[in-house]
């Protein structure tokens with residue numbers, strides 16, 4: 001027996017019947033849907049295990065960069081537009097995420113980069129790091145270490161409040177001396193091109209001056225966390241290999257800002273690079289290593305939560321986002337507790 005296919009007319013009739021019954025929002029002659037449109041969203045954190053360690057990604061919120069032709073340099077505007085539209089991305093506004101990993105190594109709770117803080121240079125969607133931490137059940141006072149990939153505004157911005165007080169009272173701060181020296185240099189406060197960045201770096205780093213530890217290329221400065229020099233974006237830009245048992249992940253900071261533009265065409269230049277040529281060379285070298293060794297990466301500016309792999313593709317690379325796994329995290333085994341009194345039996349009616 002042949003099944004009768006639904007015709008377009010059947011579908012329209014069906015829709016109008018539903019609308020008549022007031023079941024399609026906005027079509028029912030003023031009748032309201034049974035449920036209101038909700039204004040709540042999911043919290044902005046994501047947690048997964050890495051060997052014996054645990055990684056919690058927290059977001060500082062999306063950072064809209066605007067028209068890409070001003071920031072991604074070295075290709076024709078039409079080519080940039082095509083790369084974006086081929087990937088179903090808006091072509092007039094590139095929006096970067098700000099994904100900050102918090103790693104519990106078992107001995108330390110380590111936050112990597114801190115977002116824009118109170119600075120609203122890129123609009124009002126940034127600056128939610130403390131909210132995301134709270135949503136994730138992490139208190140600022142529990143952070144033992146803040147590891148900074150580089151001293152740009154969107155990475156150091158969340159360390160101090162508007163009155164210059166430390167927001168992470170128990171944290172030591174780890175970064176390269178080259179970046180500290182460059183971005184806190186008082187003399188650059190008169191350079192229009194960088195003065196906003198320098199002021200914000202000073203406002204956030206100097207309150208921690210007596211607890212800053214300068215780190216070097218190849219140094220395992222915390223158990224399982226090794227710094228690797230990746231200069232170009234800034235003079236002392238660092239990336240970090242995070243290892244527990246036999247699992248590792250690389251936090252790449254601003255090695256690449258975009259999962260398409262600066263992965264598929266890694267030699268493009270980025271307007272905020274201190275040395276764009278060196279930055280591109282570093283990007284190609286590190287992406288090549290991550291692809292060859294199949295090491296997953298955590299990318300600060302990639303689509304939330306910024307966790308995935310890269311593979312070689314043509315003379316560039318391709319990013320493969322790892323699907324989020326929303327699974328129960330086994331609770332820590334509770335200490336031996338006194339036996340609980342039996343719950344009172346439910347009252348019988």
Ligand SMILES: [Zn+2]
Nearest residue numbers: 152154155254
């Ligand atoms: Zn950045």
